[in-house]
Amino acid sequence: MRVVVERVSKTFADRRGRDVVALSQVDFAVEPQEFVALLGPSGCGKSTLLNIIAGLLPVTSGQVYFEGEARPGRPTSATVFQEFALFPWRTVRANVEFGLEELGVSGIDRIERTRRYLDMTGLAGFEGKYPHQLSGGMRQRVGIARALAVEPAVLLLDEPFSALDAQTRTLMMDELLAIWERTRQSILYVTHNIQEAVFMADRVIVLSRRPGEVLDVVPIKLGRPRRESQQTEAVFVQAADRIWGMIKSQAQAALLEGEALSERGV
């Protein structure tokens, strides 16, 4: 199924009760099997948009819909959270099973699907561990496996690797790409990191700072499967430069303003 975001606007009331426009008339779609990055400076409302698509926040106007062939037992979306959001009282296996439980998948089916996604994310051998016994990278693997296991129409990733150290992040990006190559699971990947977005995505949707509007949609014409060596190719460098040119002044403005308003806005 394709995800369509149609003229979505979101307005929050800040602490003094004044209206703050977080998103304004945002329009785009994610096609089946596509890897789309949603990029913007901090405070552009990209996480807000992701939450709206996940059904975790109401829109002020506009709508989000999924269209295409509905497959029963498949949720429209599943989210991988920046802060992992694993259930500390559940083992790795039980965390991955959570979405399947809620979907009503039971018995041998649940066991097999859990097994498949534990293996795919490199968690075999860690099934019985609790989240606090794992490193950050391993925890986010659990987060990814939990979301993949429900086989959603679109996988939403909200800055999934920004809480990890630089080396782990690079490895995790490679693994996510490998998983995408295998499953062709459509992905909407929120990030503020230009290199990350260009390296991974088919298209990069660039959002402006408040009010968040689509500044541009940049197609990335890099071959697949992606390799780190491509980061020095002209196509990569040009795309990254073009995006940086668009958001540099906005990032500077964000820097001066500081953390005046939380991006989550809740």
Next chain:
Amino acid sequence: MVVERLIVVDRTAFLRRPDYRTVRVLALVGLLMLWEAITRTGWVSSLFLPAPSGVLAEGYDMVRSGQLFVHLDASLARLAWGFGVGAATGISVGIAVGFFSLADAVVQPIIAATFPIPKIALLPLLILWLGIGEASKVAVVALGVFFPMAINTYAGVRQADPLLIRAAVSFGAGPWSIIRKVVVPSALPMVFAGLKLGAGIALLLLVAAEQIAADSGIGFLILQSGNLMETTKLMVGIVVLSLLGVLSHWALGGLERAVIRWRHT
């Protein structure tokens, strides 16, 4: 020029708190020995302060004659019922009030108004309503346990990480799933803190109720022994209460470790 060498020393040494295990044991043993010595030398009459050895012997006799168990059984039954009913209702109300804002609006002011009442003051009323039998004593214990349980569970539920709740919702969880799979596990540490608090309050109210209106139970035993100047028996009752307190705390601690296996410590 004189070359000096300034060696860096650990300046936090005095902050360290070593674990004096032997001192812990010696302190308790020392107190008992001092107590024994005071009564043995006749410095204090055993009518007012019986020696630990005497209390132990009396306790042994009461166990053999079965006299102790008559009282202990009566007390334990009241404790179990009162604690069970109070904890179960307290936890249920705490979850409902913590999760549903309508329940919060209805119950919160009622709890705020009734919580400060010393529960033992309600015993005469409870006796009027429920009779002089077991029900009134069970009820006063249950009331005493209910409030800390409800308040602690409520706090535990309110502390549940909103991110985890959102994550559960994103995977399709409805309100009952959220309560069962996110809210209750989140609140468990606070629930156990409440259970430990409640166990102490239960013991306190039980003894008070048994000293006001009962013809059995450890509280009754202590009161009656006092009236008859049977100080040794009285002391046996007090020792039994102390053991009950310690044992319930241990048992709850063990249960907590068994249930909350995911804790870091």
